[in-house]
Amino acid sequence: MLSQFRSSTRLAAMEPETMPSPILSLEKLSKQYPTKSGPLTVLEPTSLTVGVSELVSIVGPSGCGKSTLLHIVGGLTTPTEGRVMLDGQEVTGPGAERGMVFQAYTLFPWLTVRQNVQFGPKQRGAKKAEREELADYFLDAVGLHGFRDHFPKQLSGGMRQRVAIARALANSPRILLMDEPFGALDAQTRTVMQELLLNIRSKERTTTLFITHDIDEAVFLSDRIFVMTARPGRLKAEIAVPFGSDRSPDLRTSAEFFQIRAQIYDLLHSEGQAVVDAEIAAGS
Amino acid sequence: MATILRIQTKEAATLRPAARRRSPGLFQLGEDIPRGAYLMIAAASFLLPIALWCFLSYSGRANALILPTPTHMVQAGIEMYRDGDLLPDIKISVTRIGIGFLLSAVLAIPLGILMGAYKFAEAAHEPFVGFIRYVPVPALIPLVMVIAGIDEPAKILLIFLGTYFQMVLVVADVTRQVPKDLLNAARTLGSSRLQVLFNVLLPATLPGILDTCRTMIGWAWTYLVIAEVVATSSGLGYSIMKAQRFSRADEIFVGIFILGILGLATDMVFKIAQPRLLPWAEAQRS
Ligand SMILES: Nc1ncnc2c1ncn2[C@@H]1O[C@H](COP(=O)(O)OP(=O)(O)OP(=O)(O)O)[C@@H](O)[C@H]1O
Ligand SMILES: [Mg+2]
Numbered sequence: 001m002l003s004q005f006r007s008s009t010r011l012a013a014m015e016p017e018t019m020p021s022p023i024l025s026l027e028k029l030s031k032q033y034p035t036k037s038g039p040l041t042v043l044e045p046t047s048l049t050v051g052v053s054e055l056v057s058i059v060g061p062s063g064c065g066k067s068t069l070l071h072i073v074g075g076l077t078t079p080t081e082g083r084v085m086l087d088g089q090e091v092t093g094p095g096a097e098r099g100m101v102f103q104a105y106t107l108f109p110w111l112t113v114r115q116n117v118q119f120g121p122k123q124r125g126a127k128k129a130e131r132e133e134l135a136d137y138f139l140d141a142v143g144l145h146g147f148r149d150h151f152p153k154q155l156s157g158g159m160r161q162r163v164a165i166a167r168a169l170a171n172s173p174r175i176l177l178m179d180e181p182f183g184a185l186d187a188q189t190r191t192v193m194q195e196l197l198l199n200i201r202s203k204e205r206t207t208t209l210f211i212t213h214d215i216d217e218a219v220f221l222s223d224r225i226f227v228m229t230a231r232p233g234r235l236k237a238e239i240a241v242p243f244g245s246d247r248s249p250d251l252r253t254s255a256e257f258f259q260i261r262a263q264i265y266d267l268l269h270s271e272g273q274a275v276v277d278a279e280i281a282a283g284s
Numbered sequence: 285m286a287t288i289l290r291i292q293t294k295e296a297a298t299l300r301p302a303a304r305r306r307s308p309g310l311f312q313l314g315e316d317i318p319r320g321a322y323l324m325i326a327a328a329s330f331l332l333p334i335a336l337w338c339f340l341s342y343s344g345r346a347n348a349l350i351l352p353t354p355t356h357m358v359q360a361g362i363e364m365y366r367d368g369d370l371l372p373d374i375k376i377s378v379t380r381i382g383i384g385f386l387l388s389a390v391l392a393i394p395l396g397i398l399m400g401a402y403k404f405a406e407a408a409h410e411p412f413v414g415f416i417r418y419v420p421v422p423a424l425i426p427l428v429m430v431i432a433g434i435d436e437p438a439k440i441l442l443i444f445l446g447t448y449f450q451m452v453l454v455v456a457d458v459t460r461q462v463p464k465d466l467l468n469a470a471r472t473l474g475s476s477r478l479q480v481l482f483n484v485l486l487p488a489t490l491p492g493i494l495d496t497c498r499t500m501i502g503w504a505w506t507y508l509v510i511a512e513v514v515a516t517s518s519g520l521g522y523s524i525m526k527a528q529r530f531s532r533a534d535e536i537f538v539g540i541f542i543l544g545i546l547g548l549a550t551d552m553v554f555k556i557a558q559p560r561l562l563p564w565a566e567a568q569r570s
Contacts, residue, residue: 153566
């Protein structure tokens with residue numbers, strides 16, 4: 001029983017038989033930005049795959065290139081080298097099949113909550129009845145049915161992110177890309193949002209690539225966690241989280257949870273130190 | 285319950301009376317003050333100059349040729365109205381502002397949005413505008429008269445020149461300030477580039493554009509008066525000039541007063557319209 005919960009750290013990919021069929025694969029993605037003092041490498045060649053219905057997290061110190069990686073997958077940034085394959089097709093730009101939730105609030109302020117959720121379907125020309133049904137379904141799922149005629153400015157931060165999730169899901173994306181979606185929320189709201197996300201995932205099973213720097217959040221939500229090094233970012237370790245899909249809040253206080261958390265903490269601690277050292281070196 | 289009460293009484297006892305209920309005072313950076321106090325200060329800011337004016341003019345301390353009494357001003361206003369000059373003057377001035385400002389808005393808003401949205405449009409127009417806007421508008425008057433004569437088109441052109449170049453730059457800035465993530469969000473929701481432009485960028489600029497219009501129409505009044513003072517035979521600016529020629533201080537005051545009230549009224553229209561037109565926008569300036 002206990003051995004079943006043992007997590008595993010390894011740099012190699014997981015053995016094929018335990019791997020769900022991949023839907024997304026990043027193939028040697030790298031990114032350099034040109035700067036005045038020469039090219040700045042933000043992301044070193046990075047490869048990973050995400051299987052159907054998996055939630056894969058990427059944790060890493062600030063500025064290590066997490067957002068850059070996710071923006072490349074979203075098609076909003078072009079990689080310097082490498083490519084992103086979704087369902088065997090190369091990603092060349094943004095598209096509705098890759099829904100995205102950002103850390104900053106990105107609801108359209110001139111649209112009501114319900115119109116925001118309908119935005120994607122409307123862009124592709126869905127009929128009004130279909131759109132409203134979709135919107136109502138996903139607003140129910142995030143518990144905001146009663147706020148459907150409110151404008152975003154009337155909502156709290158947590159509510160705005162709920163709507164943003166509903167808006168992304170209403171497009172029925174193949175994969176959901178989340179960039180520290182709860183990073184701006186207070187600790188209590190964040191916990192509630194994490195449980196909400198698990199709850200939605202138990203119904204929708206949307207494949208998710210999740211960026212965070214909150215270790216607890218990563219362990220609580222993920223099936224697998226990748227740890228990144230300080231800039232230039234590359235994958236340093238992969239950790240399987242063997243808690244299955246049915247998770248209760250009690251999990252957070254279990255011994256297995258603490259064990260995985262400690263493991264990631266150790267991996268990240270040295271990277272955090274590297275970031276601070278680099279900043280001090282650059283400043284002196 | 286009892287413990288809570290005890291704690292409360294103990295705390296109250298330790299508070300010094302002076303510290304217990306001190307009003308925050310008027311000198312708190314950026315803090316609100318009681319509404320009554322605010323209104324009183326605001327009223328005083330109007331009433332004090334008026335009181336000073338009354339005192340200086342009625343007491344005869346000021347030269348009546350320079351500073352008329354309020355009574356004289358009101359009488360002059362009624363007289364001007366009866367002579368049938370006042371209303372047509374107001375009408376012609378408002379028309380000039382309306383046409384000049386509309387013309388500049390109709391061009392500046394779309395061009396400004398293009399400049400903010402596309403670098404090629406910025407390169408095509410911004411350096412030129414950036415140069416022109418440092419030329420003081422009055423310096424353009426001779427040129428305007430050479431091109432457009434001294435009739436209506438000249439005045440409208442001057443208002444246009446005074447507002448267009450500022451407006452197009454501000455609108456471009458407003459457009460550039462639309463958060464990139466908002467546009468990115470739309471693109472990941474399946475919007476095409478054109479859909480992003482029309483369904484996201486345009487609505488996102490509306491509060492800023494309305495605000496720009498409000499500022500710019502204030503400038504339009506300034507350029508109107510410059511135009512009417514320099515060369516014309518109608519309008520409020522002209523009526524002030526005419527009054528000056530006949531040394532009618534009371535009529536000068538009437539003209540200034542009406543200009544002030546019309547300017548205030550346009551500003552009020554925007555202030556009242558803003559929350560109605562864009563109820564979704566975050567708090568706007570007062
Ligand atoms: N357009 C750009 N030009 C130059 N450098 C950039 C650009 N965009 C990002 N960077 C740099 O790339 C690095 C990685 O940025 P990124 O936003 O991906 O980090 P992150 O891991 O998401 O950080 P955080 O945890 O703070 O969100 C940062 O050091 C950033 O300064
Ligand atoms: Mg980031």
